[in-house]
Amino acid sequence: MLRSLLVLLLLLAAPARAQDAFTDALRGLGGNFQSQAEAVEKLGALGDPRALPLLQALAEGRLVKTADGTVQLREGDAGEPVRINNRVRVALRGALGRLQLLSPVEAERAAAADGLFRSRSPENIPLLEDALGRESSPAVRERMALALAASRLAAPQEGVKRQGILVLAEGGSAVARGLLLEARAAHPALAPEIDAAIAAIDRRLMLKTAAETAFQGLSLGSVLLLAALGLAVTFGVMGVINMAHGEMVMLGAYTTVMVQEALRGIPALAPLSLPLSVPAAFLVTAAVGVALERGLIRHLYGRPLETLLMTFGVGMIIQQAVRLIFGAQNREVLSPAWMQGTLSLPGGIEITQNRLWIILFALAVLGITIAAIRFTRFGLEMRAVVQNRRIAATMGIRTGRVDAMTFAFGSGIAGMAGVAVSQIDNVSPNLGTGYIIDSFMVVVFGGVGSLAGTMIGAFTLGIVNKMLEPWAGAVLAKIAVLVGIMLFIQRRPKGLFALKGRAAEP
Amino acid sequence: MIHRTPFSRRALLAGAAGTLALPALRPALAQGSGPIKVGVLHSLSGTMAISETALRDTVLMMVEDINAKGGLLGRKVEAVVVDPASNWPLFAEKARELLQVHKVDVTFGCWTSVSRKSVLPVFEELNGLLFYPVQYEGEEQSKNVFYTGAAPNQQAIPAVEYLMSDDGGAARRIALLGTDYVYPRTTNRILRAYLNSKGIADADILEEYTPFGHSDWQGIVSRVKAFANQGKKTAIVSTINGDANVPFYRELGNQGIKAEDIPSVAFSVGEEELAGIDTRPLVGHLAAWNYFMSVESPVNTAFKAMWASYIKNPKRVTNDPMEATYTGFRMWAQAVTQAKTTAVDAVRGAMYGQKVEAPCGYTEEMFDNHHLSKPVMIGEIMENGQFNVVYKTPTAIKAENWSPFIPENANRRKG
Numbered sequence: 001m002l003r004s005l006l007v008l009l010l011l012l013a014a015p016a017r018a019q020d021a022f023t024d025a026l027r028g029l030g031g032n033f034q035s036q037a038e039a040v041e042k043l044g045a046l047g048d049p050r051a052l053p054l055l056q057a058l059a060e061g062r063l064v065k066t067a068d069g070t071v072q073l074r075e076g077d078a079g080e081p082v083r084i085n086n087r088v089r090v091a092l093r094g095a096l097g098r099l100q101l102l103s104p105v106e107a108e109r110a111a112a113a114d115g116l117f118r119s120r121s122p123e124n125i126p127l128l129e130d131a132l133g134r135e136s137s138p139a140v141r142e143r144m145a146l147a148l149a150a151s152r153l154a155a156p157q158e159g160v161k162r163q164g165i166l167v168l169a170e171g172g173s174a175v176a177r178g179l180l181l182e183a184r185a186a187h188p189a190l191a192p193e194i195d196a197a198i199a200a201i202d203r204r205l206m207l208k209t210a211a212e213t214a215f216q217g218l219s220l221g222s223v224l225l226l227a228a229l230g231l232a233v234t235f236g237v238m239g240v241i242n243m244a245h246g247e248m249v250m251l252g253a254y255t256t257v258m259v260q261e262a263l264r265g266i267p268a269l270a271p272l273s274l275p276l277s278v279p280a281a282f283l284v285t286a287a288v289g290v291a292l293e294r295g296l297i298r299h300l301y302g303r304p305l306e307t308l309l310m311t312f313g314v315g316m317i318i319q320q321a322v323r324l325i326f327g328a329q330n331r332e333v334l335s336p337a338w339m340q341g342t343l344s345l346p347g348g349i350e351i352t353q354n355r356l357w358i359i360l361f362a363l364a365v366l367g368i369t370i371a372a373i374r375f376t377r378f379g380l381e382m383r384a385v386v387q388n389r390r391i392a393a394t395m396g397i398r399t400g401r402v403d404a405m406t407f408a409f410g411s412g413i414a415g416m417a418g419v420a421v422s423q424i425d426n427v428s429p430n431l432g433t434g435y436i437i438d439s440f441m442v443v444v445f446g447g448v449g450s451l452a453g454t455m456i457g458a459f460t461l462g463i464v465n466k467m468l469e470p471w472a473g474a475v476l477a478k479i480a481v482l483v484g485i486m487l488f489i490q491r492r493p494k495g496l497f498a499l500k501g502r503a504a505e506p
Numbered sequence: 507m508i509h510r511t512p513f514s515r516r517a518l519l520a521g522a523a524g525t526l527a528l529p530a531l532r533p534a535l536a537q538g539s540g541p542i543k544v545g546v547l548h549s550l551s552g553t554m555a556i557s558e559t560a561l562r563d564t565v566l567m568m569v570e571d572i573n574a575k576g577g578l579l580g581r582k583v584e585a586v587v588v589d590p591a592s593n594w595p596l597f598a599e600k601a602r603e604l605l606q607v608h609k610v611d612v613t614f615g616c617w618t619s620v621s622r623k624s625v626l627p628v629f630e631e632l633n634g635l636l637f638y639p640v641q642y643e644g645e646e647q648s649k650n651v652f653y654t655g656a657a658p659n660q661q662a663i664p665a666v667e668y669l670m671s672d673d674g675g676a677a678r679r680i681a682l683l684g685t686d687y688v689y690p691r692t693t694n695r696i697l698r699a700y701l702n703s704k705g706i707a708d709a710d711i712l713e714e715y716t717p718f719g720h721s722d723w724q725g726i727v728s729r730v731k732a733f734a735n736q737g738k739k740t741a742i743v744s745t746i747n748g749d750a751n752v753p754f755y756r757e758l759g760n761q762g763i764k765a766e767d768i769p770s771v772a773f774s775v776g777e778e779e780l781a782g783i784d785t786r787p788l789v790g791h792l793a794a795w796n797y798f799m800s801v802e803s804p805v806n807t808a809f810k811a812m813w814a815s816y817i818k819n820p821k822r823v824t825n826d827p828m829e830a831t832y833t834g835f836r837m838w839a840q841a842v843t844q845a846k847t848t849a850v851d852a853v854r855g856a857m858y859g860q861k862v863e864a865p866c867g868y869t870e871e872m873f874d875n876h877h878l879s880k881p882v883m884i885g886e887i888m889e890n891g892q893f894n895v896v897y898k899t900p901t902a903i904k905a906e907n908w909s910p911f912i913p914e915n916a917n918r919r920k921g
Contacts, residue, residue, distance in 0.1 A: 033673055033896070061889070085886060085896045086790050087673050089766045118767070174735040181737025209732075216724040223722070330556075330749055334784060335756075342762055352760040355724070424756070425721040426749045430553070434719060469725040474716045475686055 022048050029058060029071045029082065036084060037091040044095025045123070052099045058082060059092050094119030097147075101131045110140045117147035120179065122155035146171060153183050162193060169197030173348050174208075177201045204348065211349045213466055219355040221462025222362035223421065225455055227435040228442035229362075229369055230414035232454040236443055237386055238406055240297055241308045244315035245439060246432025248411045251288060252281035252418020253427045254322060257331045274336055274419070281415035288318075289411025293404045301403075315432070323429040331427040339423060358420045365416055370451055372409070382406050445485050447495030457496055461485075541584040542577075542848055544569060545604035547615025547625070547636075552592025553748070557778065557827070558617050561639060562587060564828045565614045567816040568835040578842055586610055594624045601625040605632045611848035612637065612838055614831060619643060619689050626651070635850045637838065639830035641773065641795070643692035644907045645915075650850075652857060653877045654834035655827065656796050657905040658696050662743075664882040665771045665794035666697060668897050669741040670704065674792075674884075675769050677741035679710040681730045683754075686715040690745035693773070697743065699911035710738065720750045723757035731761065734768050742770035751775055755788050765790025771884070777823040780891040788887045796866055796880040797829040798893040803867030810865075824865075830878075833864045837872060868902045877905030 025046065028039025040058070043051040053073070057063045063071050064079035071082055084092070097115030100108045109131075116124050128148040135141045145167055152164030161183070168176045177198055184194040227249060234242045256277040263273045292314060300307045339354040373379035384392040385402045393399050418431075425431060446457025461481060468477035492498070546565045548558035569585045577583055586608045590597040597616065604610045605628065612635045616622040619642050629636050629650040641656035668674040680701060684690025694713055701711060712733045714726055734740035746754055751772070758770070771792040777799050799810070809832060813824050841856035842848055857872050864870045868881045879902040885893025908915040 083886075083894045083896075085673065086675055086766050086769055089790060090675075093766065174732065178735035178737050185737060212728060213725075216728070219724065220722055330752060332784065340787075341760060350761070352724070352757075354760060424753060426719075426752050428749060430719075434721070466725055470729060473714060474720060474726065478717075 021046055022050065025051075026054070027070055029054070029063070030065045033085045033087055036082075036088045040088060040091040040095045044091075044098045047098065049099070051095075055092060055096055055099065058084060059089070059096070090119070094121065094124075098124065098127060101127060101144075102134070106137055106140060109135070109137075110143055113140060113143035113147045117143070117150050117175075120147075120150040120154045122151055122160075124151045125155065125160075142171060146176065150176070150179055153179060158187070158190065161187070161190060165190065165193050165197050169200045172197070172201050174201075174205060177205070208348050211345075211347070212351070213470075214463065215349075215351050215355070217463030217466035218359055218459060219462070220466055221459035222355075222359040223424070224438055224442050224462055225458035226358075226362045226365060226417035226420055227414070228439040228446075228454050228458055229365060229451075230410045230412070230417065231439045232443050232446075232449075232451055233369070233410035233413065234407055235440070236449045236451075236454070237382065238403065238410070239304075240301075240407065241304055241311065242297075242410075243308055243312040243436065244292070244318060245411075245414055246434070246436035247315045247318040248285045248288065248414035248432070249418040249421055249435050250322065250427075250429065250432035251285050251318070252415030253333075253422035253425075253431055254326065254331070254418075255281040255284045255415065256419045256422040257326075257333055257427055260333065271336060274339075274423075277419045278416055281419050282412040285415025285418070286408040286412035289408040290404050292411070293407035297407065298400065298403060315436075319429050319432070326429070333422045333427055335423055354423050358423065361420050365413060366451070366455055369413060373451070378402075378405060378409075441482070441485060444489065445495055447497035450495075450497040453495055453497030460496075539581070541582040542579070542842075543608060543610040544583060544585050545601075545608065545610035545613035545615065546585055546587045547590060547597065547600060547604065547613050548617065549592040549621075550587075550589040554592040554617055554621075556749075560778065560822070560825070560828055561614070561617070561831050563817060564813075564831045565835065567812065568832065570816065571812065572839060578839055579846065579848075590621070594618075594620050597621045597624045598628050601628040601634070601636075602632070605629070605634045611635070611850075612853075614639070614834065616640070617827070620687075622646075622651075633850050635838075635853065637831070637834040639827045639834055641826070643689045643696075644905075644909055645692065645912070647876055647907050649854065649876070651876060652834060652837075652872065653905070653907070654830040654837075656880055656882075657877055657907045658693060658909055659906040660796060660880045660882055660903055661773055661794050662693050662697055663700055664899065664903075665773070665792070665884060666700065666743060668792075668794075668884050669743070669769065669771060673897065675741060675766075676739050677769070678706065678738040679712075679733065679736065679740040680706065681712040681714070681733055681740065681742045682745070683714050683716075683726065683730075683742060684745035685720075685747040685750060686717055687747075690715065690747070693745050694743075696909045696911045699913075703911070716746070716750065718748060718750065721753045723754050727754075727757045727761050727763065730768065731763065740768050742768060744770055744772040745774065746772070747774045749779075751779055752783050755783055755791070758791075759787030765792075765886075776825040776827075777892060778825050780887065781821075781823065783891070785887055785891045786889055789889055791887050792884055792896075793887070793893060794882065794884050795826040796883060797826045797864070798883060798885045798895055799824045800885070800892045801865065801867055801883070801895060803865065805863050806865035806867065808865075829865050833862050833870055833878070836862045870902055873904060875905060875907055877907050878902075879904045 025039045025042040028035045028042070040055065043055060054063065057073050061081040062074045063082045064074045065082055066072055074081060093115040097112040097119065100112040101116070103109050103112065116128060125148065128144055128151060132141065132144045132148060135144055149164040149167035152160045153168065155161060165180065168180060180194050180198055184191055230248065231242065231245050234240050234245065256274070259277040259280050260273045263269045263276070296310060296314065297307060300310060335354060339357055342350045342352050343356060344350055373382065381397050381402045384395070384397060385399050389399055421431065442458045442461060443454055445461065446453030465477055465481050468480055472480055544565065546562050548562045549555050550559055550562060566585055569583050572578055572583050586604060588600045588604060590600045601613070604613055614637045616625060616638050617640050622638055625636065626648055628634070630648060634650055636651045637654055638651055639654050641661050644657045666680065669677045682694045682697060684694055698711060702708070712730070716726065730742060769790065769792060771794055773794055775793050776795060809829070810824055814820070837857065837860045838853070840862070841853050841860050845852040845856040858874045860872045861869050866881055866883070871879045873879065881902045882899045883895050884897040886896050888894050
């Protein structure tokens with residue numbers, strides 16, 4: 001009787017005690033990083049729902065210190081936010097995971113499961129088992145199962161650990177592999193099970209690594225293709241050695257910056273600034289191309305050395321002009337949300353969104369180029385002029401106009417490449433110098449005058465480069481590719497796809 | 507138009523007379539009555555202009571400031587600005603011009619190590635005085651140079667120590683990523699020896715170099731990810747220089763590498779470099795310097811106010827090399843006042859033991875190894891492109907310009 005009364009009293013006192021623990025823990029949030037981390041862990045363990053908004057505010061820098069040393073939510077812009085460091089962030093991930101595991105929002109539950117996977121504390125096992133029982137979404141279930149396995153792996157009992165190892169072997173990723181290796185070092189007794197699990201993960205990872213390397217190669221190849229396509233037209237088709245080609249790419253990138261800044265004030269159009277930059281960049285660089293061809297290059301047809309020197313000079317003038325107008329500092333280009341982050345494919349393969357878009361864009365530009373040359377009147381006239389200028393002229397084709405149009409077309413493609421490049425490289429006045437050598441390399445390797453050769457050349461070089469990189473490093477891989485091309489050109493001076501027939505003889 | 511012609515002709519004549527008289531007057535000016543000349547040897551064009559222009563502005567600001575306070579030794583101070591154009595051999599020619607033609611009393615200049623190595627023989631031959639304001643790889647000490655930036659033990663080693671501490675994430679595997687030239691290679695050589703001495707095996711160190719301006723970081727970032735999944739906490743130490751940092755950080759963000767999982771610490775990324783990057787995905791990544799703009803100290807408040815009123819552009823930030831230029835200038839002015847002359851040998855003697863309250867909030871002292879004592883600070887990138895200091899040493903640390911982690915230095919340090 002007395003005992004049950006005591007229990008009742010204790011039960012009544014429990015909320016008050018929890019209240020104390022809660023306010024105690026809160027005080028820690030205003031302290032140094034160590035006490036912050038401890039307070040966050042305590043708040044997560046208490047499971048008090050009032051902690052959730054405070055912890056979220058702490059993670060987002062919306063918490064301010066009050067005069068008496070405690071913390072409160074920030075109102076407006078008042079006060080300095082409470083700063084945290086990585087140690088506190090790690091603690092926050094675990095605590096928010098505990099508090100949000102039963103959230104009604106699916107994305108929050110998934111994030112919570114990931115957070116608990118990272119913090120992998122055996123204390124979370126009952127919580128995760130409970131949540132797993134209630135969960136209906138299969139994707140979240142999978143993540144929760146992995147979080148549970150990681151927590152079990154961290155438990156002291158060997159039997160529980162074994163359960164965790166089995167699950168991780170089934171569905172674990174590269175991060176799980178790291179956890180298993182860590183556990184193996186601490187518990188040599190479990191080595192055989194862990195080794196088997198790692199071998200299973202490695203088998204899956206091998207496919208993933210191969211797929212990702214291939215993707216990176218395709219991505220590098222697509223950038224090379226974009227940079228080289230314009231040159232394939234001006235150099236490959238017209239035979240003009242245009243050393244200012246890189247500057248056309250740079251002008252395209254600056255056009256992107258300008259379009260973005262111009263549209264910043266118009267909320268309706270701002271998200272479209274990148275797609276709108278594509279035609280804008282094409283028009284700007286095509287106009288510069290026409291001016292260049294009509295003003296200078298046409299006086300130097302048939303004199304490749306002079307053309308080379310002259311376009312090199314023009315390139316330097318454009319570069320310095322941009323430096324004077326826009327300054328030497330890099331310009332910031334914002335990436336739209338649909339180009340940020342990674343896309344997860346089945347098999348744990350992760351590919352970055354911006355690179356994926358650039359590959360698609362490169363293929364689209366290639367398709368447009370081929371279509372323009374094959375199926376339009378302009379393309380027909382262009383091919384006619386290339387094959388035999390005099391006869392084309394006698395047929396009534398205005399060859400001078402076709403030359404200007406062709407050069408403008410090639411320059412415009414370089415400008416569109418600049419839009420894509422602005423998403424992955426620095427927009428600075430010397431952006432173009434990095435692409436000119438690569439562009440010539442691709443065109444010569446693929447075969448001068450052949451668009452298909454340019455495409456295959458670009459993707460081959462990209463993939464070979466990325467396959468060599470893990471062994472040789474970035475610097476040596478590039479040198480190895482250059483040496484390879486030199487040897488190849490010795491054997492096949494006309495590149496992969498040599499043009500045959502009359503068009504090949506100038 | 508017409509009636510102005512005689513006037514301008516007269517002005518022209520007067521100007522010509524003045525020019526003719528000048529060389530004649532020169533010998534008459536005794537050493538010590540004309541203005542004190544300060545040479546400024548920073549690239550104002552070419553690839554380094556982005557960083558070095560701010561340092562020229564800092565020296566000009568200091569000159570204006572000292573003149574407003576009545577000059578030095580009762581004389582005015584005059585800046586002589588030359589442009590070595592990011593061209594390393596031109597640095598040596600311009601240094602010779604400053605010393606022989608303009609006869610400057612002191613020079614503030616250089617950023618890259620290769621430019622400093624280029625001017626060193628000139629300053630030694632002509633017994634000039636150079637103040638070098640940038641953190642560097644060490645392994646140098648000239649009687650004609652005062653180094654006001656950090657040596658490796660004042661930046662690189664404490665930063666790695668922090669990564670290995672509990673607060674920094676207790677890293678036990680380190681990826682050393684750098685641009686392929688002398689500063690990253692020497693720094694990483696020192697760091698590898700240091701890590702080995704702390705029990706970190708070579709298998710737990712990844713060293714990768716990329717060319718200047720590298721933009722395709724996919725492969726390297728993937729490799730760091732794989733390197734991090736080997737059962738030990740991993741961190742990145744970056745000596746990547748220049749604008750290659752922008753695509754590097756963008757790739758880190760895109761591949762979802764969070765600072766909580768794989769923190770990175772950079773030695774060449776400051777407020778100025780972050781100006782061109784969207785910093786939201788980078789929150790929590792670190793940089794190690796001896797000063798951050800966000801440091802709270804009375805001297806820094808005054809320094810920032812002075813900069814803002816001089817440059818008149820609210821977007822321009824202050825950074826570590828600017829602070830080192832400020833501190834070096836103050837120290838030189840104190841030494842000149844104490845020596846009562848600008849003669850190089852006397853000023854050098856007066857420099858040793860000179861102390862200055864620096865904007866970083868510490869008293870920095872010049873030691874006879876020609877290097878400053880400096881505090882070490884680790885800052886976390888915030889959303890607004892500034893740094894939040896998460897760690898700083900309690901006192902300023904003396905420089906070890908000859909690193910104990912390079913075996914060849916054993917004899918040198920004894921001697």
